[in-house]
Amino acid sequence: MSAPRTKTTTDTDGGTARVTEAHGRARSAAPEARADGTAAETPGADGPGRDPGAGRWPGEWVAQRLDVRLEAPPGEAGALRDLVGLALRRNPRRAHLLVSRVLGKHVPQLPQIVHGTGLGLGERVRVLLGKDADRAVVLGYAETATALGHSVADGLGTAPYLHSTRRPVPGAEPVGGFEEEHSHATSHLLLPEDPALLAGGGPLVLVDDEFSTGTTVLNTVAALHRVFPRERYVIVALTDLRGEADRARLEKFAADLGARIDVVALATGTVRLPGDVLERGAALARAHDAPPPPPAGGPYPVHRVDLGWPPGLPDGGRHGFTPAHRARLEAALPRMADRIAAELPDGARRVLVLGCEELMYAPLRLADALTGATDAEVRFSTTTRSPVLAVDEPGYAIRTRLVFPAHDDPADGPGPRYAYNVAGQGFDAVVAVVDSAADTPALHAPDGLLAHLAAHTGRVLLAVVPSHLPLPSPLRGPEFSSYDADDVGWLLQDLSGVRLEAPTEEREEAIQSGGAHYAESLPVEYQPSREYQRLFHQALEASADRVAHAVGTVTDVLLAERGRGIVLASLARAGTPVGVLMRRWARHVHGLDLPHYAVSIVRGRGIDTTALRWLAAHHDPAGVVFVDGWTGKGAITRELADALRPFPGFDPDIAVLADPGGCVRTYGTREDFLIPSACLNSTVSGLVSRTVLRADLVGPGDFHGAKFYRELAGADVSRHFLETVEARFDAVRAGAAASARDLLAADRAPTWAGWRAVERISEEYGIGDVNLVKPGVGETTRVLLRRVPWRVLARRGAGADLDHIRLLAEQRGVPVEETDDLPYSCVGLIHPRYTRGATGTDGRAVR
Structure with missing residues (x-):
């Protein structure tokens, strides 16, 4: 990784507010060599053997027809084009879409490139923050940057991670939210399981795939700073495409906030758009729109893979993901990858691991681990809610699309969802990874995602990760119980x-x-x-x-x-x-x-x-x-x-x-x-x-x-x-x-003498159910206080320990029988008159 170039603006407010911008290539941003020494496929849309135009920049088609220009500083145009292509949005707010070639969202990519890109950015942030890196918290943006943000947190090493979400979760109370005006789905929620995750005073690292105008980041920082103020923020993106006015706005925002804001990106540049780009884009989309391919007809086989996901491990960062969680996941990945590899078809050469919208990180890491568990080339991408035009032309980033109904009960209803560049790519198997909240009848329906995948691959595997449910907080006195708060x-x-x-x-x-x-x-x-x-x-x-x-x-x-x-x-x-x-x-x-x-x-x-x-x-x-x-x-x-x-x-x-x-x-x-x-x-x-x-x-x-x-x-x-x-x-x-x-120093092995005594008493008194025999002072007290007691057996000479037992028995008209053959001070017998077959009894009183 080359050293970043750093530009520091003039300090304001006595040096308390500053914007620092650092740009340069991260370690894994460009395609790497294959193990056999040949060059890896350029991370674009043109699949191997598909097209004589393979190797063209997957943005030419849009750039030529809409007069869209990507401009970069001298010597950086190649870096910018390595990272993004262009496609047409189906969105009235924006005509174009920057399609990342290293994110694993719209373009299937090698998982080591996707994860490695985020790791490299995280390593740079760690160097930038110095000793403050150990106090940092990373926040990623849904849906596109959930895995990128998680990978940046991995690169930092010690940082907990949280990503925003567009999925409301019952029982999870938002601690904040913000709007993303240009998006097709604008509202973001922050649902940390532990609100203290954002409450620390350390740096907050905000990660998105692109930094275009800065509006979303400013909305986020403004909302969070009101509740969790801090002195330093770091904005991380693959590309920084702000204009001069946007850069000035961020600088003023930092000064007004009284905080330092750093910007770290792999490449910088500007997108130049003609004034009529929205009209031209809409006309172009109408002219080239085509119906998506139908799902597979008839029954199709789907093979479930039991991952053996570690109990209690979150499925991602929706509610927070700590370094301890990261260690548990790393330890479990090889075993889970082996389970997937065992279900792949013999001789599989190309395999796609397909995540589900915000669920990007777990499928990404599974794909990375699967790379080491099979000889097949493994690619990674995810489904998305972003509507994009597919055009099967050289130099266009989105060549094919699958359209299917949403299957995770989203807040915005069962609208269409998409999987891009999956059809026609020659995958011998597709491993669909969803969380359990998305494993619904809609997923398995004749027009659902799995049916569409079955039409374009030899085998569909389904791996379900348990959806992490946020945990409620303990109750404490005096709001609940008369004990002190620190007692329990x-x-x-x-x-x-x-x-x-x-x-x-x-x-x-x-x-x-x-x-x-x-x-x-x-x-x-x-x-x-x-x-x-x-x-x-x-x-x-x-x-x-x-x-x-x-x-x-x-x-x-x-x-x-x-x-x-x-x-x-x-x-x-x-x-x-x-x-x-x-x-x-x-x-x-x-x-x-x-x-x-x-x-x-x-x-x-x-x-x-x-x-x-x-x-x-x-x-x-x-x-x-x-x-x-x-x-x-x-x-x-x-x-x-x-x-x-x-x-x-x-x-x-x-x-x-x-x-x-x-x-x-x-x-x-x-x-x-x-x-x-x-x-x-x-x-x-x-x-x-x-x-x-x-x-x-x-x-x-x-x-x-x-x-x-x-x-x-x-x-x-x-x-x-x-x-x-x-x-x-x-x-x-x-x-x-x-x-x-x-x-x-003694032998304290259990003797279970009490159990044997209870069995004997149950037989002697013709009760027939040991659950109606409650041995010991405590249990006998419970019988007299809250059950229908039949009689009490008391050890002869038990004395004052049984004074309260005798009083309760007298109050309830229960006979007390003294006996010499009893290992306990007393035994309470529940009246068996209600027993008619099944006997669910007061087991909590049984110890």
Whole structure:
């Protein structure tokens, strides 16, 4: 790459505003030599063997007929013509279209040239910015420059990337937008998943294929600077074709803004147009317009390729793409390319990888990787919404076009879409790469894209990349829950305005009859009597040391085994008070500020996968520790292990305060004792309900739901519980550390003794369903508070730990049977009278 020529204007406003323009050829802008030493095909429209005029500049036809001239500084005309050709637009605002020969949009091109061109520009921007390059953010323009901008970000190396979009995405709130007046589709949205992506003070690098008047860039900078002001912008384009008036306008704009603006382009020049160019262009288009070729008739085979796209990896930069995402993609590309190569026809010589409108970068990188996985020549291009006249003449950039209906439910309706220079190019196979939002019936329709491709190639392959859904943000107190904001981030959606409560008996019948799942409704919140509240406070005072000791023990074990960078993910809601206490122990005793989130898991339906995606996007999955209050027979332990299998990197081992069932290896104690937070419902859990999963309320990209019972604030003891236990931390610190050391040296393998006991009890009492047997103090409390209890089995001599159990049983008229043969302090049995076949029961209470 030659050194850029730099022109610096006179500084204004004391040197705070400056426009710098740098032009010169990037490393991969021109065609490269083939591996066999012969020259690669000139990147134009003339395919090999197609035309005796091959080698002519693919702009001559338009230039001669419209008197359009591309003028460049002395010695640069060749560079400009290497980069662009000319075609006729079907647009009343502009008659001509500059057709890039290195962009991979309208002209199929070698992927290493397309990606290499952007890499070269990014490397130049990195040199220009110096030490500020590590703080830069890159913004590309839809649809044409999405892959170019992404490639520039690759060249910078450390820059996150975002591109504008014309596709509204449900659940994604725009943080900005701007207009592109001359375009056929003018409105651009900015939909970063993390709005902080644009909030930093580092340079913003704006990338487009051409810099013609500067209006679009000025609109963008003006809109963003009002919300995210910064001191420096860099504009990157393949070609800079502004006139002197436009350059002066940008200089004044920078001065008014008080910011520095740099311009980096591969070539510079000017497009000279006659005054009547619009009329002449429209007449020429009418004279040479011809109907596009029809799609393939009858059934046509389409071979799907399962790419094995990495879970949670964004499909592009529509919602942001970080350096960590880039590393994951690079690692996965060879394997995905091998899967495509295995489906190519034997002896394939020419293959086209065809992207879909804004989805350019993923297909580009797949095409680049496929080049190394097959002996065939691989080309890359994408479909577009830009209407351009096709003229099969030498010296014209767009020789053929395919026209088909839009298939991605776009905001501007199902209007026509186009694929240029695909028909008649001798491709033995076309690999159509779309995101899942575009894999619709319209894509597969008789007049759809795949049918058109089938008429012009021997094999059509379809590779679908999962559409990235932007993730919602965690809820925090005091807007949601009575906890402090830094105690926990709830990976839930707020359903406080939805009526979800049902009477206990009615709900039990629906659950046991199979008519409803327990997570589709909520029990009516138990309002404790004055006597029961007194028992809670007595139990808390009596057990605070014991709870604090167990909190310290399990936290110290985790820090010793998993390291000091762990992330706590408590299972809402019983695990959440424990997670808060573990976080406070780590801060109080070890000076650590551990992130803590609450996630939902539902028996029979698994863990909240959107919450997992959020955790994986913001933290290393290997450092995430799932936290619960206690174990019963181990159903949730098994549920979590099953749910995490499709999500590599997460450790399914649950850390609990008490493990009387012998179900986990990370615990504070295996004694079945009263954890006071089990005595109440929302009023000891931040006023948050149990979690809800119902199809009409929770969509594919939503968190599970829950309610915030603000109206119960007068009865809330959540903070009191935390503060009472935290006040004992210093007193139990040494003992907890000793217990942790003992556990680290002990055999902590799960025994599953609790599961065996539950099976025996179920058989002895003729229940026939282990889900109706709830072992342990915590689970028995839950049965009495929100199910239809049948009886309680209590271990003889259990003492004060069961005072609240006896009181609740008395209030509900439930017999308490004492027994000597019980591994738990108590066991609650749900009344089996509603059982009629399928029994979907309250699995969240089963641990």
